[in-house]
Amino acid sequence: MSENSRRCILSGDKDARDGLIRLALGPDGMVAPDVRARAPGRGAWIGVDRAALDAANAKGKLKGALARAFKSGAVDAPADLGARIEDALRQDALNRLGLEARSGKLLTGSEKIEAAARSGQVRLLMHASDAGTDGNRKLDQAWRVGSGREGSAERGMVLPASRTILSLALGRENVVHIALTDRAAAERVAQAVSRWREFIGSEAEAEPCAKDAQGPSALNAHDGDGMGEDKGFEISR
CATH class of the missing domain: 3.30.1330.30 (Ribosomal protein L30/S12)
Known part of the structure; x- marks a missing residue:
């Protein structure tokens, strides 16, 4: 993977950083959108649309992908993460x-x-x-x-x-x-x-x-x- 590319944690597809959306991990273990990719620390990247993200969040698939990306089990996503990103x-x-x-x-x-x-x-x-x-x-x-x-x-x-x-x-x-x-x-x-x-x-x-x-x-x-x-x-x- 090139320095300017990242892999979507849900689809596994790679794309340029500018084409993906970064998620940042807060001190409370909640993830939040970091669309300017400026928050410190490790980030997780998504390249799917809101419908796919909402479905993955509802089924628990997103939480597992986030835990792997942040290398921590103390990670969670708000139910309205899709709306927050939008x-x-x-x-x-x-x-x-x-x-x-x-x-x-x-x-x-x-x-x-x-x-x-x-x-x-x-x-x-x-x-x-x-x-x-x-x-x-x-x-x-x-x-x-x-x-x-x-x-x-x-x-x-x-x-x-x-x-x-x-x-x-x-x-x-x-x-x-x-x-x-x-x-x-x-x-x-x-x-x-x-x-x-x-x-x-x-x-x-x-x-x-x-x-x-x-x-x-x-x-x-x-x-x-x-x-x-x-x-x-x-x-x-």
């Missing part, structure tokens, strides 16, 4: 979006996103869970045109968060669509969001798409209601 991953992703917004590397507002997308400046496109289908489709098409993939089925990702949640996270009004115009920022956001989505069982996955560009900073969004359709997202390079 909440931690959600908060980590929203915090990352907020940081990128404050650094000026994130766009909101349909008109500004569409202009940046058509000129090839958008590297990652995302929509709120309650964004309108027509608004999503319009920006998806602009992104495909700017990325040189017109005619493909590629589209932005629908986040598992409403415009209200995104607006609070970014400190802006009515955030319906989000675009990242900086490559490194897009990769940071994609990594945080991907772990969140994969854990809750989302089917969308990130794929690279070749395109270099840089873009402007952000302002506000203004779009209609409705539910967007979640099909996937790519990072434009």
